[in-house]
Amino acid sequence: MRSGPRYLRRIVPYPYTRADAEEYIARCVLDQRSTRFGIEYEGHVVGGIELHIDLDKRRAELGYGLAVRCWGGGLLPEAAAAVVHYGFSELGLEKVFAFTDVRNSRSQRVLEKLRFQREGVLRRHEIGRDGKRIEHVYFGLLREEWESRQPG
Numbered sequence: 066m067r068s069g070p071r072y073l074r075r076i077v078p079y080p081y082t083r084a085d086a087e088e089y090i091a092r093c094v095l096d097q098r099s100t101r102f103g104i105e106y107e108g109h110v111v112g113g114i115e116l117h118i119d120l121d122k123r124r125a126e127l128g129y130g131l132a133v134r135c136w137g138g139g140l141l142p143e144a145a146a147a148v149v150h151y152g153f154s155e156l157g158l159e160k161v162f163a164f165t166d167v168r169n170s171r172s173q174r175v176l177e178k179l180r181f182q183r184e185g186v187l188r189r190h191e192i193g194r195d196g197k198r199i200e201h202v203y204f205g206l207l208r209e210e211w212e213s214r215q216p217g
């Protein structure tokens with residue numbers, strides 16, 4: 066698996082080994098507050114989407130990733146729309162939100178396609194792999210915004 070942009074390597078180990086995958090799955094099983102979905106394409110799992118849920122506050126953070134060879138085909142926005150739908154309709158959420166690295170224009174484009182609002186920039190919010198602080202963009206989608214786009 067190719068690694069994608071350098072700024073993503075803090076999140077996804079590279080090279081990505083079987084042990085990395087097993088560790089990731091173990092963490093998923095133990096994590097009670099997140100719901101994770103795989104994206105299957107042509108018989109292979111090519112990506113994943115997760116909702117990190119805070120039911121008390123009726124909100125969830127959306128996270129996602131897709132194999133590099135599938136980028137640019139609109140696969141992730143389509144799958145994420147289904148997960149967002151699940152969050153509002155099945156979990157009764159009031160808000161779904163996401164953070165992206167300010168340099169990650171592809172991810173910001175995905176959130177725009179999903180009609181998330183860009184709410185602000187969190188300055189020097191995270192620590193990058195090189196130890197330097199980086200900026201995050203915060204996006205949110207409210208229940209009423211999502212409802213207004215539902216057919217019928």
Ligand SMILES: CC(C)(COP(=O)(O)OP(=O)(O)OC[C@H]1O[C@@H](n2cnc3c(N)ncnc32)[C@H](O)[C@@H]1OP(=O)(O)O)[C@@H](O)C(=O)NCCC(=O)NCCS
Pocket residue numbers: 069073128129130131132135136137138139140141142164165166169170171172174175178
């Ligand atoms: C962000 C990501 C999920 C996008 O998924 P995707 O299915 O490729 O999304 P899309 O096909 O809708 O592409 C989104 C945008 O990326 C850009 N893009 C896609 N492929 C590209 C390419 N080969 N070269 C340059 N830009 C490209 C385009 O701006 C596109 O928007 P457009 O359709 O309006 O032109 C994917 O790039 C990814 O997994 N990235 C690494 C993980 C990541 O960033 N996760 C989010 C952390 S917050």
